[in-house]
Amino acid sequence: MDSQNLLKLAEQYGAPLYVYDAEKISAQYKRLTKAFKGVGSLRLNYAAKALSNINILRFMNHLGSGLDTVSIQEVKLGLMAGFKPESIIYTPNGVSLEEIEEAAALGVQVNIDNLSILEQFGSKHPDIPVCIRINPHVMAGGNSKISVGHIDSKFGISIHQIPHLLRIVELTKMNINGIHMHTGSDILDIDVFLYASEILFETAKNFKNLEFIDFGSGFKVPYKEGDIQTNIEELGKKLTVRFNEFCAEYGKELTLAFEPGKFLVSEAGYFLAKVNVVKQTTSTVFASVDSGFNHLIRPMLYGSGHEIINISNPKGKERYYSVVGYICETDTFGSNRRINEISEGDVLCFKNAGAYCFTMSSNYNSRYRPAEVLWYKGKAHLIRERETFDDILRNQVDAKDLFETPKAESIK
Ligand SMILES: *Cc1c(COP(=O)(O)O)cnc(C)c1O
Numbered sequence: 001m002d003s004q005n006l007l008k009l010a011e012q013y014g015a016p017l018y019v020y021d022a023e024k025i026s027a028q029y030k031r032l033t034k035a036f037k038g039v040g041s042l043r044l045n046y047a048a049k050a051l052s053n054i055n056i057l058r059f060m061n062h063l064g065s066g067l068d069t070v071s072i073q074e075v076k077l078g079l080m081a082g083f084k085p086e087s088i089i090y091t092p093n094g095v096s097l098e099e100i101e102e103a104a105a106l107g108v109q110v111n112i113d114n115l116s117i118l119e120q121f122g123s124k125h126p127d128i129p130v131c132i133r134i135n136p137h138v139m140a141g142g143n144s145k146i147s148v149g150h151i152d153s154k155f156g157i158s159i160h161q162i163p164h165l166l167r168i169v170e171l172t173k174m175n176i177n178g179i180h181m182h183t184g185s186d187i188l189d190i191d192v193f194l195y196a197s198e199i200l201f202e203t204a205k206n207f208k209n210l211e212f213i214d215f216g217s218g219f220k221v222p223y224k225e226g227d228i229q230t231n232i233e234e235l236g237k238k239l240t241v242r243f244n245e246f247c248a249e250y251g252k253e254l255t256l257a258f259e260p261g262k263f264l265v266s267e268a269g270y271f272l273a274k275v276n277v278v279k280q281t282t283s284t285v286f287a288s289v290d291s292g293f294n295h296l297i298r299p300m301l302y303g304s305g306h307e308i309i310n311i312s313n314p315k316g317k318e319r320y321y322s323v324v325g326y327i328c329e330t331d332t333f334g335s336n337r338r339i340n341e342i343s344e345g346d347v348l349c350f351k352n353a354g355a356y357c358f359t360m361s362s363n364y365n366s367r368y369r370p371a372e373v374l375w376y377k378g379k380a381h382l383i384r385e386r387e388t389f390d391d392i393l394r395n396q397v398d399a400k401d402l403f404e405t406p407k408a409e410s411i412k
Pocket of ligand 1: 047049050068070091182184216217218219259260261262263355
């Protein structure tokens with residue numbers, strides 16, 4: 001995917017626009033598979049919430065991936081995309097028993113993350129095998145908003161509650177077929193991850209009918225050149241050895257599962273937005289684009305620093321800019337960025353726009369959500385149309401008879 005192609009796509013489909021490079025997704029999938037080639041049975045379940053366009057899900061299915069879902073709607077999307085129910089794992093947090101039962105009835109693997117639901121589900125459906133999400137209380141990630149393994153986290157069943165967990169399993173005679181952790185995004189220290197894995201292995205010994213151990217995800221990807229990232233190859237080497245040792249000890253070849261979202265799609269995505277205004281103020285030069293945090297909220301929500309390049313003027317002199325959106329409150333994509341000289345009408349490209357970008361977009365300020373294009377085998381394919389005014393009005397009930405129209409003379 002080069003700048004020339006991206007610029008052409010912005011002209012063809014208009015901006016703002018999301019573009020995804022299938023080749024990059026496939027390369028990441030293969031890289032992770034290769035790092036764990038020493039494991040007898042490996043399963044990657046793509047985390048649908050990162051980028052859930054049904055065509056992306058279809059592509060993941062085509063690559064051989066399974067699917068990790070967090071809502072009943074994602075489960076249904078996955079089934080529509082062609083995933084077999086048994087290739088889908090459903091890992092919600094804090095949802096109702098009814099929703100979990102609905103997912104189980106569709107035949108997907110249920111993963112339960114609290115004792116209250118576990119007891120209720122186990123009592124009603126002792127025959128349906130269940131995976132349990134454990135919280136090992138290990139901080140693997142850097143960003144507190146996306147770190148979910150710490151002591152105050154709402155996720156998972158605490159390792160300190162294992163005695164209670166075992167009591168529920170014994171009393172309900174339910175079948176635990178998998179054990180899971182997801183310590184959160186941005187794994188930097190492999191040894192910390194391995195330490196959490198040891199806790200999972202220790203917990204796993206309590207269950208006799210396991211089929212898989214799911215180590216979640218949270219692989220960190222680079223956002224710019226020289227950025228630190230999870231060393232997948234090193235993790236692969238070290239965890240493979242430990243996993244195979246554990247299986248020997250356990251007496252059965254288990255499946256090693258991961259559920260990567262960001263790792264598979266982050267770098268495959270590009271967000272293109274056109275510059276409306278270049279505004280020199282007393283403190284900086286603003287480049288205002290025809291977009292905002294309604295389309296790409298991660299910089300404002302997590303402080304994530306997406307690299308921004310000017311694909312209309314790639315050889316221009318570099319200058320400092322603050323790139324901002326049009327939303328009527330603070331809406332900054334990047335401050336003090338060195339970017340090739342920007343003119344009004346130029347197209348800026350935001351990198352790492354594959355994961356948690358479109359899926360977090362909204363209609364705030366009554367704006368349309370952008371179109372999405374998949375770049376596959378050297379060709380562009382429109383996979384979502386840009387919204388229209390009808391989409392803004394959809395589901396709104398026009399209660400126009402509710403209010404009297406003001407009389408002409410009362411309007412001064
Ligand atoms: C969000 C999520 C993932 C994906 O995390 P990434 O950091 O995007 O890889 C995996 N598992 C669960 C349970 C999740 O909620």
